[in-house]
Amino acid sequence: MPGLGTTLSWRATILRSSWCDRVGVRALSSDVAEALAGRLQSFGVGQEAGLHEPVFGGNEKAYLSECIDSGYVSSVGPFVGRFESELARFVGAPYVVAAVNGTAALHLALVALGVRPGDEVIVPALTFVATASAVALAGATPHFVDVSAKTWGMDAEALRLHLNTVGRRDGGTLVNRETKRPIRAIMPMHTLGFPFDAEGISAVAQDFGLSFVEDAAESLGSFSGDVHTGLIGDVGVFSFNGNKTITTGGGGALVTTNEEIALRLKHLSTTAKVPHRFEFDHDAVGYNYRMPNINAALGVAQLEQLPGLVERQRRLHEAYRSALEDLGIGVLKSETPLTKSNYWLHAFVLSRNLASERDNVLETCLNRGIPVRPLWKPLNNLVPYRLSPSTPAPTSTDLYSRTICLPSSASLVA
Numbered sequence: 001m002p003g004l005g006t007t008l009s010w011r012a013t014i015l016r017s018s019w020c021d022r023v024g025v026r027a028l029s030s031d032v033a034e035a036l037a038g039r040l041q042s043f044g045v046g047q048e049a050g051l052h053e054p055v056f057g058g059n060e061k062a063y064l065s066e067c068i069d070s071g072y073v074s075s076v077g078p079f080v081g082r083f084e085s086e087l088a089r090f091v092g093a094p095y096v097v098a099a100v101n102g103t104a105a106l107h108l109a110l111v112a113l114g115v116r117p118g119d120e121v122i123v124p125a126l127t128f129v130a131t132a133s134a135v136a137l138a139g140a141t142p143h144f145v146d147v148s149a150k151t152w153g154m155d156a157e158a159l160r161l162h163l164n165t166v167g168r169r170d171g172g173t174l175v176n177r178e179t180k181r182p183i184r185a186i187m188p189m190h191t192l193g194f195p196f197d198a199e200g201i202s203a204v205a206q207d208f209g210l211s212f213v214e215d216a217a218e219s220l221g222s223f224s225g226d227v228h229t230g231l232i233g234d235v236g237v238f239s240f241n242g243n244k245t246i247t248t249g250g251g252g253a254l255v256t257t258n259e260e261i262a263l264r265l266k267h268l269s270t271t272a273k274v275p276h277r278f279e280f281d282h283d284a285v286g287y288n289y290r291m292p293n294i295n296a297a298l299g300v301a302q303l304e305q306l307p308g309l310v311e312r313q314r315r316l317h318e319a320y321r322s323a324l325e326d327l328g329i330g331v332l333k334s335e336t337p338l339t340k341s342n343y344w345l346h347a348f349v350l351s352r353n354l355a356s357e358r359d360n361v362l363e364t365c366l367n368r369g370i371p372v373r374p375l376w377k378p379l380n381n382l383v384p385y386r387l388s389p390s391t392p393a394p395t396s397t398d399l400y401s402r403t404i405c406l407p408s409s410a411s412l413v414a
């Protein structure tokens with residue numbers, strides 16, 4: 001690859017593109033973008049490929065046929081229970097409640113743990129928008145905090161300092177001194193499948209008396225020590241959207257170790273109906289959030305392939321590392337000590353001095369049919385959340401400014 005390999009030539013490239021900007025000529029691509037796109041092309045991503053495509057390599061069609069033939073395709077049927085018990089076994093969770101999707105499941109978790117309109121919920125600035133949407137759906141306000149450069153999840157130490165500063169105890173409740181609203185819960189997220197600091201965040205939740213929902217939407221197959229993600233907080237939530245590690249078409253699940261919470265989650269997810277042979281009696285405002293049987297049929301087939309899919313993602317991570325890191329322009333995000341990542345989405349972090357190349361890389365790759373994406377724009381900048389409380393979020397902003405999410409379909413490796 002001509003012109004690659006020395007830091008000097010990168011500097012030349014940057015000088016050239018800033019000259020182009022100054023004279024109003026937009027550089028179409030840079031050496032950095034060309035180099036990265038060239039290496040990615042060797043992975044053989046198809047022209048119409050998505051960022052993270054599902055792999056249907058098992059009993060999907062058989063179970064879907066069985067489901068259709070049975071007539072039970074909706075909110076009642078044996079695949080839902082089967083999906084729940086097999087997911088419970090994989091995760092090591094005593095209780096699992098399957099749901100229509102991850103966002104609904106997060107909403108349900110917050111309501112079941114007592115989050116009410118007017119409350120605040122601590123969420124990371126760097127996450128998919130659904131984390132904050134779920135808070136807003138519960139009538140509460142997301143309160144954003146920055147993430148750690150090491151884990152990409154909430155920074156426990158910074159969080160503790162922040163809560164000590166902004167919070168005031170009022171009986172058992174933590175109250176935001178500035179907004180006067182109760183800070184009721186905390187909802188950290190395992191970014192791209194990389195576990196957050198479980199011990200640190202759990203200690204903060206405990207010390208400040210906060211309900212603890214774990215947004216584990218991206219981390220099925222990820223562990224913190226020996227504990228599967230989702231079982232660190234009071235309730236954990238997975239997503240089985242089409243782009244996640246396994247899919248049910250649309251779907252989600254709540255996991256917990258607390259039986260009482262599990263019963264409440266199930267009750268609220270099924271219209272809060274009081275069991276009776278024929279009477280329609282509902283004892284709370286409930287939701288229609290139960291996963292349909294036909295989605296669960298797909299899910300049971302997908303769960304059978306989960307360990308193999310995670311193994312393939314771990315191999316893809318190694319393949320990307322050896323193909324990309326010797327370019328000398330950035331590094332792959334890797335798992336931290338004592339954690340195991342499912343490597344749901346592979347992320348290449350450009351060196352700090354190359355942050356200005358991010359959009360060039362995205363454009364160049366997309367022009368060549370290589371599906372890449374940036375990280376999410378930190379949520380404290382989004383229109384619906386501009387007035388929400390937030391700490392400054394320099395690490396979220398920095399990661400957003402120079403991370404390229406790489407094609408992450410398990411089909412890219414054997």
Ligand SMILES: *Cc1c(COP(=O)(O)O)cnc(C)c1O
Nearest residue numbers: 101102103128130131217239241
């Ligand atoms: C995918 C995702 C969700 C939402 O899941 P859906 O099933 O798409 O509703 C929530 N949070 C995070 C971090 C996600 O990545």
